Amino acid sequence: MAVVLYITANPNDHESSYSMAVGKEFVQAYRSANPNDEVNHLDLYKMDIPEIDADVFSGWGKLGAGTAFNELTDAEKTKVGRLVGLVDQFVAADKYIFVNPIWNYSFPPVMKAYIDSICVAGKTFKYVEGIGRVGLLRDKKAVHIQASGSVLSPGSALADFEMGHRHLNAIMDFFEVPSFESIFVEGMAVNPDHASEIKENAVQQAREIARSF
Secondary structure (H helix, E strand, O other), X not given: OOEXXXXXXXXOOOOOOHHHHHHHHHHHHHHHHOOOXXXXXXXXXXXXXXXXXXXXXXXXXXXXXXXXXXXOOHHHHHHHHHHHHHHHHHHHOOEEEEEEEOEXXXXXXXXXXXXXXXXXEOOOEEEEOOOEEEEOOOXXXXXXXXXEOOOOOOOOOOXXXXXXXXXXXXXXXXXXXXXXXXXXXXXXXXXXXXXHHHHHHHHHHHHHHHHHO
């Protein structure tokens, strides 16, 4: 049995969001093809995701210097402990489904906060003398579902402006995740007459990828 994290960074639901609608179809198709797998939905807008702030850096520094966890301040324990829980949950999973809209050429800030929480040396990557950074998630799989009003996918005229998928792709490469697929739901704002067709094409692609994910 595989454990799948369905990670969404969208304040809207599937009825009012293109990315969430396609994400829902992906999960349904995946569950149909893999009925014994466990799919856990992480709605980032409903989760406690600490920002990397002074308390976190202070707590990490103390732990690195040998201070026991129970000797940290209350704020340090709360934030550092929560971050440990998030990255441990991520590492324990086998597959990841990331879903987000594009806002101002990137993903919502809550996605960046989550990414910061899982970029942890010794958990998702490590440093090796003479080699440098080595990813630790070489047995995982990931897929990214992203919606945008403009056409921003690789090869498009505005691809250089797009920072959401490219950022997440860099992170998956950082972790050395060997399989990272993408589904772009895009162009609905610039081609409103074709919005339904664009969505349906993305849904069909999602169902197809889900069956072999």
